[in-house]
Each structure stands twice: as C-alpha cells, then as structure tokens.
Amino acid sequence: MPKRLQRYETDEIAVTFDPNRCIHAAACVRGLPLVFDPKERRWVRLEHATADDVAATVARCPTGALRAYRPDGAPASVVEATEPPVTVRARRDGPLYVRGPLRIQTEAGELLVEDERVALCRCGGTGNAPFCDGSHTARGFTG
Numbered sequence: 607m608p609k610r611l612q613r614y615e616t617d618e619i620a621v622t623f624d625p626n627r628c629i630h631a632a633a634c635v636r637g638l639p640l641v642f643d644p645k646e647r648r649w650v651r652l653e654h655a656t657a658d659d660v661a662a663t664v665a666r667c668p669t670g671a672l673r674a675y676r677p678d679g680a681p682a683s684v685v686e687a688t689e690p691p692v693t694v695r696a697r698r699d700g701p702l703y704v705r706g707p708l709r710i711q712t713e714a715g716e717l718l719v720e721d722e723r724v725a726l727c728r729c730g731g732t733g734n735a736p737f738c739d740g741s742h743t744a745r746g747f748t749g
C-alpha cells in the first residue's frame with residue numbers, strides 16, 4: 607500500500623513529501639539540517655529557514671520526493687523555473703537520477719508521472735517500478 611503524501615506549509619511556501627519516492631539520498635538533510643530532520647516526529651520544519659533557502663534545497667532532491675510550491679503558483683525556485691535539457695546521471699551502485707521537464711508513461715501510453723526530478727531503478731529490484739525504492743542497497747547492486 608502506498609504511503610500517504612505529507613504536506614508542510616507556511617505563508618510563503620509549501621513543501622510536499624512523497625515517501626514512496628524517497629530513497630534517503632539526504633540532500634535535504636545535508637542542505638538544511640534544521641529544516642529537514644528525520645530524527646524528529648514532524649521532520650519538516652519550514653520555520654527554520656527562508657522560503658528561498660527551502661526552495662533551493664528542495665530543488666536538489668534527486669528523486670522528486672520533495673516538491674515546493676509558492677502560494678501564488680510561481681515556481682518555487684530558480685532551478686525549477688528554468689527548463690534545462692534533460693540530464694541523466696547514474697549514481698554509483700544505485701539509480702539513474704533524471705532531471706529536466708519529463709513525462710513518464712506506461713507501455714499503453716498512460717501518464718504515470720510528470721515531474722522535474724526522478725530516480726529510476728537500474729538494479730531491477732525495486733518494488734515501485736520504474737522508480738528506485740532503495741532496494742539496490744539490500745540487493746548489493748554494483749554498477
């Protein structure tokens with residue numbers, strides 16, 4: 607059963623977290639440890655940083671598990687306001703990090719996700735295909 611989407615917000619920014627997409631890359635924790643603290647029950651505390659800093663850190667989440675929104679609908683960060691070419695980067699012993707405006711469809715053409723950041727499984731062991739779910743570590747995947 608998929609885990610539910612979490613939402614956190616202030617007057618200046620809202621952040622959603624999809625635990626089904628998180629593989630604990632920890633870019634958020636390294637970027638703003640006072641805001642993103644997995645040891646706390648309420649692990650996202652937006653009041654500890656500016657909305658711009660939160661948006662910049664969220665934009666570094668390689669899987670797209672974290673997303674940021676401005677109340678006025680404007681792009682949350684400069685990074686996500688631009689449309690760079692799609693880039694694919696293989697993480698050592700892990701997934702493919704894909705960045706850029708992208709659309710993933712099923713074989714039948716049904717839209718699965720439209721996003722700017724995803725981590726795609728390349729070990730074949732995910733339980734959340736086509737996304738990486740972190741199973742590559744337990745499988746001892748190398749490559």
Ligand code: FES
Pocket residue numbers: 700701702726727728729730731732733737738739740741742743
């Ligand atoms: S690469 Fe992470 S589960 Fe396959």
